[in-house]
Amino acid sequence: MMKAFAIAALTLAGAAAPAWAEKPSNLALAERLTWGPRGDEVVSAPGDPAAALAIPMNAPLPPAAAQMIAQMRISRQPMAQIVMDMAERRRAINAMPDPDAKAAADKAWRGDMNDLERQATTRGIIRALYAPAQMGEQLTWFWANHFSVHGQKREIRAMLGGWDDTLRAHALGKFRDLLAATVTAPAMLQYLDNDQNAAGHINENYAREIMELHTLGVGSGYSQKDVQELARILTGVGLRMNADMPHLGPDKAPLYLRDGLFEFNPGRHDFGDKVLLGQTIHGSGFGEVAQAIRILADAPATRVHVSRKLALFLLGHDPSPALLNAMTGEWQASDGTIARIVAVVLRSDEFRASLGQGFKDPVHYVLSAVRYAYGGRVIRNADPILNWLRRMDEAPYGRETPDGWPLDAAAWTGPGQMETRFEIAKAIGNGSAGLFKSRDPGGPDEPAFPQLQNALWFGGFDHTIGAQTRAVLDHAGSSPQWNMLLLASPEFMRR
Numbered sequence: 175m176m177k178a179f180a181i182a183a184l185t186l187a188g189a190a191a192p193a194w195a196e197k198p199s200n201l202a203l204a205e206r207l208t209w210g211p212r213g214d215e216v217v218s219a220p221g222d223p224a225a226a227l228a229i230p231m232n233a234p235l236p237p238a239a240a241q242m243i244a245q246m247r248i249s250r251q252p253m254a255q256i257v258m259d260m261a262e263r264r265r266a267i268n269a270m271p272d273p274d275a276k277a278a279a280d281k282a283w284r285g286d287m288n289d290l291e292r293q294a295t296t297r298g299i300i301r302a303l304y305a306p307a308q309m310g311e312q313l314t315w316f317w318a319n320h321f322s323v324h325g326q327k328r329e330i331r332a333m334l335g336g337w338d339d340t341l342r343a344h345a346l347g348k349f350r351d352l353l354a355a356t357v358t359a360p361a362m363l364q365y366l367d368n369d370q371n372a373a374g375h376i377n378e379n380y381a382r383e384i385m386e387l388h389t390l391g392v393g394s395g396y397s398q399k400d401v402q403e404l405a406r407i408l409t410g411v412g413l414r415m416n417a418d419m420p421h422l423g424p425d426k427a428p429l430y431l432r433d434g435l436f437e438f439n440p441g442r443h444d445f446g447d448k449v450l451l452g453q454t455i456h457g458s459g460f461g462e463v464a465q466a467i468r469i470l471a472d473a474p475a476t477r478v479h480v481s482r483k484l485a486l487f488l489l490g491h492d493p494s495p496a497l498l499n500a501m502t503g504e505w506q507a508s509d510g511t512i513a514r515i516v517a518v519v520l521r522s523d524e525f526r527a528s529l530g531q532g533f534k535d536p537v538h539y540v541l542s543a544v545r546y547a548y549g550g551r552v553i554r555n556a557d558p559i560l561n562w563l564r565r566m567d568e569a570p571y572g573r574e575t576p577d578g579w580p581l582d583a584a585a586w587t588g589p590g591q592m593e594t595r596f597e598i599a600k601a602i603g604n605g606s607a608g609l610f611k612s613r614d615p616g617g618p619d620e621p622a623f624p625q626l627q628n629a630l631w632f633g634g635f636d637h638t639i640g641a642q643t644r645a646v647l648d649h650a651g652s653s654p655q656w657n658m659l660l661l662a663s664p665e666f667m668r669r
Contacts, residue, residue: 208308210542214631252334254434294334325571369412391479410443440638490532536566547624603657
């Protein structure tokens with residue numbers, strides 16, 4: 175069995191891509207346009223790769239997957255109501271005089287908060303595995319990583335369902351609209367402390383990360399003064415987690431805004447004039463935020479920074495200057511329409527040349543293994559997948575710092591990573607690994623054995639296997655071992 179690990183370890187030494195990768199196949203294209211081709215399907219001719227962007231994000235899921243999502247609390251109840259209910263429970267717990275009752279209530283509250291996070295991450299995995307809009311789901315993951323939040327901070331666990339909805343709704347639209355949606359999203363405002371940003375008590379955390387990570391990028395020419403001015407613009411942009419309204423005078427009350435948990439409180443806003451990136455913004459209330467968003471979203475540095483990250487995600491390496499120029503040109507021509515910018519990459523010679531040369535990060539590896547092994551059969555329990563991603567340090571909403579998980583392959587090829595992949599390959603190869611076991615106590619574990627010599631294998635994947643891997647597969651002593659060896663092979667880890 176250690177032979178499989180030795181094969182996988184070739185990737186660590188920068189082993190050359192196999193000969194098949196030199197002529198991109200339908201399979202190689204499917205590896206890039208989806209979370210991994212399904213084992214129960216034969217990959218068809220690719221046509222225009224950008225056609226993958228035209229599949230609607232609301233295209234129906236398989237009935238079992240749709241039912242699984244519909245039963246979740248985050249699907250049945252508005253996010254704002256969930257958060258306010260949990261906040262009210264927290265206040266009641268804090269007021270309990272009996273220490274034992276308080277401890278029991280606190281344990282139950284924490285369990286419910288963890289379950290809300292699990293629902294959000296499970297829903298994302300189910301969509302990634304079974305949604306027809308595979309390119310759209312990958313871009314939703316990309317934006318969740320670009321606008322990264324840490325799920326364990328304060329009440330964010332209860333906000334993740336709404337946060338995910340926000341990102342999916344704008345994943346292919348205009349970048350300006352996506353940025354604006356994140357600026358009013360409760361999860362982002364709480365994660366980067368803008369709910370604590372008020373006139374006279376400035377908090378620069380969010381303003382700094384918007385400029386450094388979300389838009390302009392490091393070294394793009396903005397100054398500390400620009401950060402301070404943006405922080406002033408964002409004063410009063412925050413949250414209200416109860417039904418009460420602030421007490422405002424007649425001059426401020428008409429400027430108050432609220433939508434769910436989000437509020438703009440003019441009583442906390444700095445109404446002085448500001449100068450952001452050389453442009454004057456007169457004190458007016460929330461309209462200043464809209465002006466700042468337009469300035470940042472339309473800045474040339476933002477076009478370059480965000481386009482480069484998109485290309486890195488899509489190609490597996492930095493784009494050439496020519497491709498980056500084509501992307502930023504399309505950004506200007508399309509007013510920042512994400513689908514059109516991405517289409518430039520997907521139709522490029524550079525994209526074709528990159529197929530089969532990349533290395534799957536943990537989320538691509540795990541999801542592609544499950545899609546290959548079980549095709550369209552809908553799992554009942556995503557906990558094993560979440561546990562595998564935690565072990566490989568790419569859990570959804572698990573990044574504590576706001577920079578998101580690395581997009582370069584070098585971050586995921588260390589010896590510890592490869593050993594964990596070998597163990598995951600063994601778990602999937604030996605059986606269902608708990609993916610089809612009910613989460614209900616005592617619930618049944620449906621019989622499910624992965625069939626890796628499937629339609630996809632005979633439809634083309636067998637031709638991608640190099641001589642060294644094939645020799646190892648030929649010496650497998652059982653079907654589970656053969657499965658494990660294939661999932662641990664360098665060919666399976668390429669995309």
